[in-house]
Amino acid sequence: MTDLSVRIGSLTLANPVMPASGTFAEGLDKVMDFNRLGAFVTKTITRELRAGNPLPRVVERAGSLINSIGIPSKGVPYFLDHTLPYYAGYKPPLVVSISAPTAEQFAHLATELTRPGIAAIEANISCPNIEEDGKAFAMRAASTETVVRQLRAATSLPLWVKLTPNTGELPEVARAAEGAGADALVVANTILAIAIDLQTFKPCLGNIMGGLSGPAVKPIVLRQVYQCSRAVKIPVIGCGGISTTEDAVEYLLAGATAVQVGTATFVQPAAMIGIIDGLKRFCERRDIPRVSELIGAVLNEEADEPELAWVAPRQ
Numbered sequence: 001m002t003d004l005s006v007r008i009g010s011l012t013l014a015n016p017v018m019p020a021s022g023t024f025a026e027g028l029d030k031v032m033d034f035n036r037l038g039a040f041v042t043k044t045i046t047r048e049l050r051a052g053n054p055l056p057r058v059v060e061r062a063g064s065l066i067n068s069i070g071i072p073s074k075g076v077p078y079f080l081d082h083t084l085p086y087y088a089g090y091k092p093p094l095v096v097s098i099s100a101p102t103a104e105q106f107a108h109l110a111t112e113l114t115r116p117g118i119a120a121i122e123a124n125i126s127c128p129n130i131e132e133d134g135k136a137f138a139m140r141a142a143s144t145e146t147v148v149r150q151l152r153a154a155t156s157l158p159l160w161v162k163l164t165p166n167t168g169e170l171p172e173v174a175r176a177a178e179g180a181g182a183d184a185l186v187v188a189n190t191i192l193a194i195a196i197d198l199q200t201f202k203p204c205l206g207n208i209m210g211g212l213s214g215p216a217v218k219p220i221v222l223r224q225v226y227q228c229s230r231a232v233k234i235p236v237i238g239c240g241g242i243s244t245t246e247d248a249v250e251y252l253l254a255g256a257t258a259v260q261v262g263t264a265t266f267v268q269p270a271a272m273i274g275i276i277d278g279l280k281r282f283c284e285r286r287d288i289p290r291v292s293e294l295i296g297a298v299l300n301e302e303a304d305e306p307e308l309a310w311v312a313p314r315q
């Protein structure tokens with residue numbers, strides 16, 4: 001019996017697989033048993049009602065998707081009346097993703113959502129900070145530190161901080177979030193991208209630019225998880241292009257404690273369940289008793305030979 005459980009700070013998850021924010025919805029209960037997931041992560045919510053970005057909002061490219069959904073939100077009252085009671089019927093912990101345009105409003109929202117039924121807050125600080133020329137909070141260490149410090153003071157819930165891959169100072173940003181009190185980091189949101197329509201010579205997306213996700217981003221985000229997990233002591237949750245068990249194992253080896261699955265769910269709605277079953281099989285074939293032994297187990301170049309007997313699978 002392989003133990004698939006992992007610990008993210010004070011939370012123990014039954015397994016390391018959960019949805020990425022914005023790519024999961026209640027209707028998926030028709031195609032999978034929600035109780036098998038490691039956790040739920042909601043679509044990012046904001047305090048007020050928001051319409052989201054102009055259409056079209058999604059375009060497909062090789063091995064990837066570019067989306068400019070923005071953050072359409074039904075607001076906090078809808079979340080409290082509908083979404084929260086819905087997830088209360090299931091076992092996995094509920095992680096609520098939040099966003100706001102200023103650090104102060106982020107903190108207010110975190111306080112408002114610190115209530116029973118919510119296991120952790122995931123702060124999506126990859127969104128524009130209106131006090132910093134619209135640059136995402138997570139693009140710089142200083143603005144990350146400011147917003148995470150305010151969030152930390154505003155909630156007693158475990159605080160996960162979702163970073164952007166669109167920064168040249170990712171390890172510094174990761175350390176700033178840890179120093180300001182984050183309990184875990186989610187690495188990462190989408191990569192800023194553009195697509196152009198050759199019939200019209202216009203950008204394909206109504207918002208011109210959007211975020212790249214899906215298999216094409218995996219090697220980039222995997223590298224970022226590797227870097228971040230070496231920069232901080234808190235758990236890192238990997239998110240970017242995971243669609244198979246092998247992708248998830250690579251992330252764990254690179255240092256992720258858990259993984260989030262996004263775009264793959266659009267292609268194969270029950271992908272997460274296949275990954276959970278696959279992780280169990282991967283460990284069983286190598287006599288690995290606990291999936292957590294894979295975390296950060298990538299061998300560095302100085303190692304002459306694998307120290308771990310289980311690197312080669314049983315035939």
Ligand SMILES: Cc1cc2nc3c(=O)[nH]c(=O)nc-3n(C[C@H](O)[C@H](O)[C@H](O)COP(=O)(O)O)c2cc1C
Nearest residue numbers: 020021022044124188189213214240241242262263
């Ligand atoms: C259609 C769509 C909507 C998304 N909405 C959100 C969101 O509301 N909040 C957020 O933090 N990330 C959002 N994301 C980003 C995903 O959570 C994830 O970080 C990204 O897609 C990379 O993972 P993937 O390659 O597995 O999709 C969205 C992604 C997609 C494709």
